[in-house]
Amino acid sequence: MRQAEYPTRISVLYALPAMAAAVPTIPAYVLLPSYYGDDLGLGLAITGVVLLLVRMIDMLTDPVVGWLSDKTGNRKIWTGAGAVIAGIGLWYLFSPPSQPSAIYLLIWASVLFLGWTMFQVPYLAWGADLSGDYKKRTTLTALREGAGLIGIVLAGAIPVLINAPDRAAEIQTLATVTLTLGAVFVALLVWKVPDPVAQHKRTSRASFGRGNLWATLRLGARSLRDNGLFMRLLAAWMINGLAAGLPAVCFPLFVRYYLELDQDSENILILLYFAAAIIAIPLWVVMAGRIGKHRVWCFAMVMAIVAFAFVPILDAGDFAAFAVICLVTGAALGADLALPPAIQADVDDWDRYRFGVRRTGLLFALWNMTNKLAMALAAGIAFPILGAFGLTDGGDEKTGALVVLVLIYAVIPIVLKAGAIGMMWRFPLDSTHQVAIRRRLSRRND
Structure with missing residues (x-):
């Protein structure tokens, strides 16, 4: 396949969703366990068991999503659908009732991490598809990971800038920022960034996840x-x-x-x-x-x-x-x-x-x-x-x-x-x- 070379703006539009995806990373991995286990009274032991179960399930979904992404030959569909599912899970997980149950945590954490996997795996593969050039691939990956780091720094700065009165307000604000940025950046990704695999599949003799x-x-x-x-x-x-x-x-x-x-x-x-x-x-x-x-x-x-x-x-x-x-x-x-x-x-x-x-x-x-x-x-x-x-x-x-x-x-x-x-x-x-x-x-x- 002779691969098309895309302008720099395509690389930037591809990288931007990584910023939105990175904003809730530290809250999801660091803050949520103590928030549910201590602040909301669910208990550290129960919270730990539930989140361990969720992460075990999360690891098992990676090869399934990767195979389906290859089988369909369409990164856009999986990335967009994953972003929507992750957004729903993020909102409910970051805006819990005053006394959530273990089932509530299990369901919405599972939805978040499933959507995250559905977004992340095809998204990473999409970056590899966009360019076959040795140097441009490095630039593309650097833009994506740099955007992710900016998202992490933004997540650290937001609680300071808003002077959140408590952990609940802090987490809900991060969820709102994530969903707002994600809606804009993922929409631009799906609308403007080409999907070379989907285009190539229509004319190629190559096998896609047979x-x-x-x-x-x-x-x-x-x-x-x-x-x-x-x-x-x-x-x-x-x-x-x-x-x-x-x-x-x-x-x-x-x-x-x-x-x-x-x-x-x-x-x-x-x-x-x-x-x-x-x-x-x-x-x-x-x-x-x-x-x-x-x-x-x-x-x-x-x-x-x-x-x-x-x-x-x-x-x-x-x-x-x-x-x-x-x-x-x-x-x-x-x-x-x-x-x-x-x-x-x-x-x-x-x-x-x-x-x-x-x-x-x-x-x-x-x-x-x-x-x-x-x-x-x-x-x-x-x-x-x-x-x-x-x-x-x-x-x-x-x-x-x-x-x-x-x-x-x-x-x-x-x-x-x-x-x-x-x-x-x-x-x-x-x-x-x-x-x-x-x-x-x-x-x-x-």
């Missing part, structure tokens, strides 16, 4: 084992995701118990972290175009390792020193977000050339599942261990717990990132190979 779901998954499992590039990238993505997830879930605990800083300092540090990621993304894009995406990603991981190496020497009250670490690791986060999905899009080209079937949606579904698994493992590993060492218990003697906190926050991520670098440094799919693959796909009208 067979039923179970047969596709069984065939896919065998062929994915033969796709060493995908498995290698997915493993590195999983390991680095865990390396990023551990500091993320431990960040508030590290600031509060190790550095002994207040809430205002924590908010400033979070803002610095995400602002550095946004600012650094254009630099990573330029470097990737010159020396290759996988090498630049490795450089960013090395930079994060160097920054984490200074964490053990911090003392209580070291705000300035830790702010520098947040700036460096935040800049590295920009590469983590912008480059691996662009590499995955190139790997999808190889997968389509090698196995003769377009399954971009399914591959990005597995990508999405891996990311969710990494974050779930981060919380599942860190919190029980820190709880066992009594980090949050009363009392003055917490030396052992603080040592463990540093190990989880910085030392283990250093080891994990080193492993991911070892996997990716000699990754064989560079710009030269990708251009050759795209040329062969074009001659094959795939």
Whole structure:
């Protein structure tokens, strides 16, 4: 298939919905558990069990949605429908009655995460479909992830700007902002951004998600084992995701118990972290175009390792020193977000050339599942261990717990990132190979 090249405004319109989708991310993952469990009186134990069940179901829907997206060959339908469903779930979940039941939480959290998956998986695959150019894919992914980071910063700024009187007003305002931005940006996405797969399916001989779901998954499992590039990238993505997830879930605990800083300092540090990621993304894009995406990603991981190496020497009250670490690791986060999905899009080209079937949606579904698994493992590993060492218990003697906190926050991520670098440094799919693959796909009208 000779792929059309779209103007920059199409890339921007494609990226904008990521901003709306990112606004409720921190509230949904961080604020809602304590809001339902504590503020609304549902109970922490019941809330935790319900949300764990929802997340398990959520992970199972990824390959189903990915397969259906490939089978129908239409990203617009799934992305638009997912946005509507997620919007309905978001409103009811963020505007609960004064005494919600566990069933209420289960239903509307399930609706939200189902819609989120229906939106996110085809949306990621759509980005890979829009351009086959090695450099433009990086730019497109960077725009999307940069927009998502702006959404996260916006979510942090809104409660401060509106001076919300309580948690309920804060969460409802975030829901309103999300739905307003989402309605505009998703409408522009569906209206203005081309869907190359849907257009190509009408004239192509290529196979789109052939067979039923179970047969596709069984065939896919065998062929994915033969796709060493995908498995290698997915493993590195999983390991680095865990390396990023551990500091993320431990960040508030590290600031509060190790550095002994207040809430205002924590908010400033979070803002610095995400602002550095946004600012650094254009630099990573330029470097990737010159020396290759996988090498630049490795450089960013090395930079994060160097920054984490200074964490053990911090003392209580070291705000300035830790702010520098947040700036460096935040800049590295920009590469983590912008480059691996662009590499995955190139790997999808190889997968389509090698196995003769377009399954971009399914591959990005597995990508999405891996990311969710990494974050779930981060919380599942860190919190029980820190709880066992009594980090949050009363009392003055917490030396052992603080040592463990540093190990989880910085030392283990250093080891994990080193492993991911070892996997990716000699990754064989560079710009030269990708251009050759795209040329062969074009001659094959795939």
